[in-house]
Amino acid sequence: MTIIYYNGEFRDDQVTLDYNDRGYQFGDGIYEVVRVYDGRLFTAREHFERLVRSAGEILITAPKTVDEYIEICEQLIEKNQLADGNIYIQVTRGVAVRNHAFPEHAEPVTLMYTYEAGRPLKGMQDGVKVITAEDIRWLRCDIKSLNLLGNVLNKEKAVRAGAVEAVQIRDGVVTEGASSNVYIIKDGTIYTHPANNLILNGITRQVIKECAEELLIPFHEETFGPDELLAADEVFISSTTLEVTPVVQVDEKVIGGPGPVARKLQQAFDEKIQTGR
Numbered sequence: 001m002t003i004i005y006y007n008g009e010f011r012d013d014q015v016t017l018d019y020n021d022r023g024y025q026f027g028d029g030i031y032e033v034v035r036v037y038d039g040r041l042f043t044a045r046e047h048f049e050r051l052v053r054s055a056g057e058i059l060i061t062a063p064k065t066v067d068e069y070i071e072i073c074e075q076l077i078e079k080n081q082l083a084d085g086n087i088y089i090q091v092t093r094g095v096a097v098r099n100h101a102f103p104e105h106a107e108p109v110t111l112m113y114t115y116e117a118g119r120p121l122k123g124m125q126d127g128v129k130v131i132t133a134e135d136i137r138w139l140r141c142d143i144k145s146l147n148l149l150g151n152v153l154n155k156e157k158a159v160r161a162g163a164v165e166a167v168q169i170r171d172g173v174v175t176e177g178a179s180s181n182v183y184i185i186k187d188g189t190i191y192t193h194p195a196n197n198l199i200l201n202g203i204t205r206q207v208i209k210e211c212a213e214e215l216l217i218p219f220h221e222e223t224f225g226p227d228e229l230l231a232a233d234e235v236f237i238s239s240t241t242l243e244v245t246p247v248v249q250v251d252e253k254v255i256g257g258p259g260p261v262a263r264k265l266q267q268a269f270d271e272k273i274q275t276g277r
């Protein structure tokens with residue numbers, strides 16, 4: 001039996017969700033996914049700082065502090081004897097009779113649970129295929145909102161094409177994947193979309209930036225288009241669950257690889273995991 005955290009309590013996973021929860025009816029809430037390696041949280045503080053920010057951006061006051069969220073995670077790891085996996089956290093605006101406008105009196109509803117998951121070793125080793133797709137999402141992709149329909153539809157398109165990810169393109173610019181950040185390497189320099197309202201500033205992206213700085217690999221937060229994507233020396237994607245995953249094919253174009261820069265970053269990232277950063 002899995003022990004979950006629901007609205008202030010640790011309990012079994014047979015909770016009753018209220019059908020008037022605004023997360024359910026409007027996607028009115030935010031979430032995070034935090035990685036656990038060998039029973040230890042990885043970059044949890046950064047994830048919960050982002051959770052508090054996402055909540056604030058949609059005018060929800062996060063019910064707990066960063067330290068309190070971390071403490072609940074530690075307890076969930078312990079209660080579920082989790083070694084390798086993830087912790088999912090979501091906070092919705094709360095329960096109220098259906099009306100688009102914010103309810104006057106609603107308490108945020110928090111759900112946190114763990115699930116087992118191994119590292120994505122095969123994709124990291126061999127590289128993966130991606131497709132390109134139009135970025136049809138809203139203009140606040142910096143908020144980790146529960147509204148994921150644009151992401152879900154593009155991810156499904158990728159899966160149906162036998163690919164792992166959809167690289168999204170808005171107005172001729174590569175933004176990010178449906179659930180990952182996207183990078184190209186040209187002449188030894190890494191390029192990735194700037195952290196603005198059009199992408200989620202991935203925590204893994206921030207760790208990769210740190211690794212690149214330590215390895216003295218130039219890291220440019222600059223936009224690039226689909227032509228540059230196809231002409232890149234290397235392409236890779238990153239996320240909490242994908243880590244540094246090299247891309248070996250974009251649509252019909254075989255890029256080849258995994259390349260040397262992705263390999264160096266994988267190694268540096270692995271050291272961060274081992275040392276707990």
Ligand code: PMP
Nearest residue numbers: 179180181200202203204239240
């Ligand atoms: N962009 C999107 C749209 C995502 O869903 C994710 C995964 N949460 C990322 C980027 C990568 O973020 P992180 O490295 O924090 O997992």
